Amino acid sequence: MFRLNPSELKRQLRRLGIKNVDIETPDTVEVVIRLEDGRELVAEAPEVMIVRLPQGAAMIQVVAQNLEERQPGTAGEAGATVSEEDARLVAEQTGVSIEEARRALEETGGDIAAAILLIEERKQAS
Numbered sequence: 001m002f003r004l005n006p007s008e009l010k011r012q013l014r015r016l017g018i019k020n021v022d023i024e025t026p027d028t029v030e031v032v033i034r035l036e037d038g039r040e041l042v043a044e045a046p047e048v049m050i051v052r053l054p055q056g057a058a059m060i061q062v063v064a065q066n067l068e069e070r071q072p073g074t075a076g077e078a079g080a081t082v083s084e085e086d087a088r089l090v091a092e093q094t095g096v097s098i099e100e101a102r103r104a105l106e107e108t109g110g111d112i113a114a115a116i117l118l119i120e121e122r123k124q125a126s
Contacts, residue, residue: 024052039070082110090105
């Protein structure tokens, strides 16, 4: 993966006349960018560099091998609501209780197919 080099960036910024720059490289697990239409761009295990410029401005550089686009209500979205109809469908297809089906749907962000697969995997593991 492309490695971020803070000292090289500082040198380049000085050549452009930008001085007194503070650079951080925090250990980052995930970067989520929420778009106006509700979609999310998710970069997992990215390299992040935060450049704090004079006058309080900041520039953030994110480098990641995988950038995933999530639609509203997909896996990982906190507070995804699960309809009773979806829970019943998953319960009927897998032979589990509605409560267990609802938990699987919540874990998969409301994705019915993923919930069914999750339940089937759990059945095989036990």
